[in-house]
Amino acid sequence: MRLEYFQLIDRVIELNLADRTIRTETTIPTTSTVFEGHFPGNPLMPGVLLLETMAQTSGWLLIAMNDYKRAAFLAAVKDAKFRTFVRPGERLTIEAKLAHDGSGYAITEAKIFRDGKKISDATLTMSVLDFPNAEMEMKMREHAVRVGLSLEARADG
């Protein structure tokens, strides 16, 4: 997790386009200026960043489902729950499942696990749009490779 770049996902563990699911993992850094403020003497991973972690996982699912030709942007959040404190250095697994594939939008159900126990979940609405420019498309494709996604054409068409 690179908080300073807002890149919250380390690696895609599993992508299943047939089931329309994805599983990612990330490790929260042990030090960050974020934890100096949130909170002094009691460093906690902010809930909004856990939410963003679920949104980025959902985003990779949707980008992959769209053959890396479209981008996904967080548009709405429902029923977000942060069930326990999350601290620096902890390792998280994130799952997202496509709940609805709309026209220009998608709904995902996302969950975060720590040591196999669900610690956060939310229902996310993502806008699915063409990349606004070639630079973003290229950079996102490069980053997709870095997190372990394959850009090869989908086998299931």
Add this chain to the structure above:
Amino acid sequence: MSSTFDTIANIIAETCDIPRDSITPDSHAINDLGIDSLDFLDIAFAIDKAFGIKLPLEQWTQEVNDGKATTDQYFVLKNLSARIDELVAAKGA
């Protein structure tokens, strides 16, 4: 069984907290009811689920932007109801 219009009027009333009796077949979702694009995604999701279809919002938006259609054709509720009926019929064909 309720009509297509009644179903979408109920969805709009519940999703956007708009009094049901203020929603008529001649209401324009955007101009009269003040529904913005994000709220309309919630409505589209509920309509997609209720009717088992996929409202082609991107195609409609493109047609409006290209001047090939007016928003009235898709967002006046009696017209939206007709479009939904067409999509449901096409699905069953």
